[in-house]
Amino acid sequence: MAPENVPKILIIDDELPICKNCIKILSGSADEIDYALNGYDALKLLERKPYHVVITDLKMSRMGGMEVLSRIKKNYPDIMVIVITGFASVSSAVEVMKKGAYDYLPKPFTPHELRAVVAQAMNHHKIKMKNKQLMSDQKKFPVLSHQLIGSSPQIKKVVSMIKKVAHTESTVLIHGNSGTGKELVARALHANSTRKDKVFFAVDCGTLTGNLLESELFGHRKGAFTDAHRDKDGIFQIANHGTIFLDEISNISIEVQGKLLRFLDSREFMPVGDTKYRKVDIRLIFATNRELKQMVKDGTFRNDFYYRIAVYPIWIPPLKERKSDILPIAYYFLEQFNRSMGKSISGYDDNAVNRLTGYDWPGNVRQLRNIIERAVILCEGDHISLNNLPHLNDIGDIEKLIEHVPSTSDELKQIKKEVRQKSVHKVEKNFILNALKKNKWNITRAARTTGMQRPNFQNMMKKHGIKLPGK
Ligand SMILES: Nc1ncnc2c1ncn2[C@@H]1O[C@H](COP(=O)(O)OP(=O)(O)OP(=O)(O)O)[C@@H](O)[C@H]1O
Ligand SMILES: [Mg+2]
Numbered sequence: 001m002a003p004e005n006v007p008k009i010l011i012i013d014d015e016l017p018i019c020k021n022c023i024k025i026l027s028g029s030a031d032e033i034d035y036a037l038n039g040y041d042a043l044k045l046l047e048r049k050p051y052h053v054v055i056t057d058l059k060m061s062r063m064g065g066m067e068v069l070s071r072i073k074k075n076y077p078d079i080m081v082i083v084i085t086g087f088a089s090v091s092s093a094v095e096v097m098k099k100g101a102y103d104y105l106p107k108p109f110t111p112h113e114l115r116a117v118v119a120q121a122m123n124h125h126k127i128k129m130k131n132k133q134l135m136s137d138q139k140k141f142p143v144l145s146h147q148l149i150g151s152s153p154q155i156k157k158v159v160s161m162i163k164k165v166a167h168t169e170s171t172v173l174i175h176g177n178s179g180t181g182k183e184l185v186a187r188a189l190h191a192n193s194t195r196k197d198k199v200f201f202a203v204d205c206g207t208l209t210g211n212l213l214e215s216e217l218f219g220h221r222k223g224a225f226t227d228a229h230r231d232k233d234g235i236f237q238i239a240n241h242g243t244i245f246l247d248e249i250s251n252i253s254i255e256v257q258g259k260l261l262r263f264l265d266s267r268e269f270m271p272v273g274d275t276k277y278r279k280v281d282i283r284l285i286f287a288t289n290r291e292l293k294q295m296v297k298d299g300t301f302r303n304d305f306y307y308r309i310a311v312y313p314i315w316i317p318p319l320k321e322r323k324s325d326i327l328p329i330a331y332y333f334l335e336q337f338n339r340s341m342g343k344s345i346s347g348y349d350d351n352a353v354n355r356l357t358g359y360d361w362p363g364n365v366r367q368l369r370n371i372i373e374r375a376v377i378l379c380e381g382d383h384i385s386l387n388n389l390p391h392l393n394d395i396g397d398i399e400k401l402i403e404h405v406p407s408t409s410d411e412l413k414q415i416k417k418e419v420r421q422k423s424v425h426k427v428e429k430n431f432i433l434n435a436l437k438k439n440k441w442n443i444t445r446a447a448r449t450t451g452m453q454r455p456n457f458q459n460m461m462k463k464h465g466i467k468l469p470g471k
Contacts, residue, residue: 131347224273
């Protein structure tokens with residue numbers, strides 16, 4: 001263990017026997033335990049050694065525990081302070097906790113109580129330090145003006161590819177599953193290019209299809225089709241000198257692909273119903289989550305267009321293939337939501353970290369962001385814990401259902417029904433399993449403690465296929 005990590009405790013009490021007794025009780029809990037008989041001496045010791053935990057009496061003749069606590073919190077905010085006193089009262093307990101004490105222990109206490117509270121404080125200190133480290137790591141990432149957080153080799157490669165191509169005029173094809181950060185990469189390319197002060201225009205080719213997409217992109221002349229009552233400029237005209245991001249390129253019709261190919265070769269386009277070509281200065285960035293090569297083989301994507309746009313492909317791997325990015329991104333979002341919601345949650349506890357890093361994130365960074373946002377809203381303490389996170393391994397199906405956008409009211413009804421059923425199913429199953437586990441798999445007791453009739457409890461077990469272990 002590095003010297004700064006060796007557990008160090010300072011005991012402050014004006015009665016020497018109490019200090020000695022605490023040292024005896026805690027001798028197995030820390031490698032260095034010092035004591036001071038008053039607040040002044042304690043402050044001198046604090047200047048010399050980085051203590052993890054301070055245990056202080058409240059009533060002392062020279063500088064009381066409340067003053068010591070205030071000074072420690074001001075000058076050494078990471079130290080966990082435990083206040084002990086023989087004058088226990090609710091109001092002083094509330095006051096020391098408000099002043100930032102980690103815990104409060106009324107005298108007399110048993111050796112076990114003291115050891116337990118010190119162990120918790122040590123653990124809390126460890127988590128706090130780890131969180132602080134991650135928080136500061138994530139602040140050290142001002143790589144690009146649109147930050148891509150993460151330090152995995154995969155994300156570093158993406159960042160380096162962005163840096164190399166951003167300032168050029170080259171067309172870029174971004175490839176990645178839903179929520180991996182394609183739009184963020186496109187914005188980073190624009191923000192780090194010479195066009196950064198001009199327009200960045202994102203076009204969702206998944207919702208604008210066929211003729212509509214063509215007239216939106218290239219504009220149209222009056223009378224070009226039934227609803228064309230006047231001339232209209234297209235995005236290519238409006239975004240002149242800027243960057244156009246064409247998202248979900250796999251949805252573009254073969255005809256529009258041909259027109260875009262012509263544009264890429266000549267930088268000219270023709271509005272719908274016009275007879276003259278127009279020249280503009282536009283950089284194009286494309287994105288897709290589909291395998292375009294396969295679409296070329298299937299004949300639904302033009303071969304020549306594919307090769308023209310795939311000059312500089314950037315592949316963003318799914319989050320599950322770069323698990324080391326999960327925590328830095330989780331901390332980045334925590335910081336953002338802390339700021340926007342006026343909170344100061346300092347991090348995630350060990351269990352929360354395990355849940356976040358153990359999950360496969362089918363919805364990638366977007367899903368992670370949503371879950372952190374929800375956790376920050378729910379969290380009332382200093383740390384995000386399991387209570388603030390959903391049971392991630394169960395949410396896959398429901399998340400997928402929620403992500404699916406219904407197109408008819410019947411479909412909406414159907415999805416609502418399914419989401420409701422699946423959620424209720426999950427809650428019921430967890431409820432039964434939890435009751436059984438808590439009652440050592442005794443059905444009668446589990447039913448009784450939850451307030452259910454035994455036959456109903458058993459029916460619910462059957463419904464969810466829950467059997468007693470070994471049966
Ligand atoms: N490496 C990252 N660092 C920080 N934020 C990220 C990162 N990757 C993605 N995000 C954030 O995650 C969210 C989803 O990213 P984005 O919209 O770019 O994904 P996408 O690939 O375009 O998704 P879709 O395919 O669903 O359109 C955004 O809020 C984005 O800012
Ligand atoms: Mg997108």
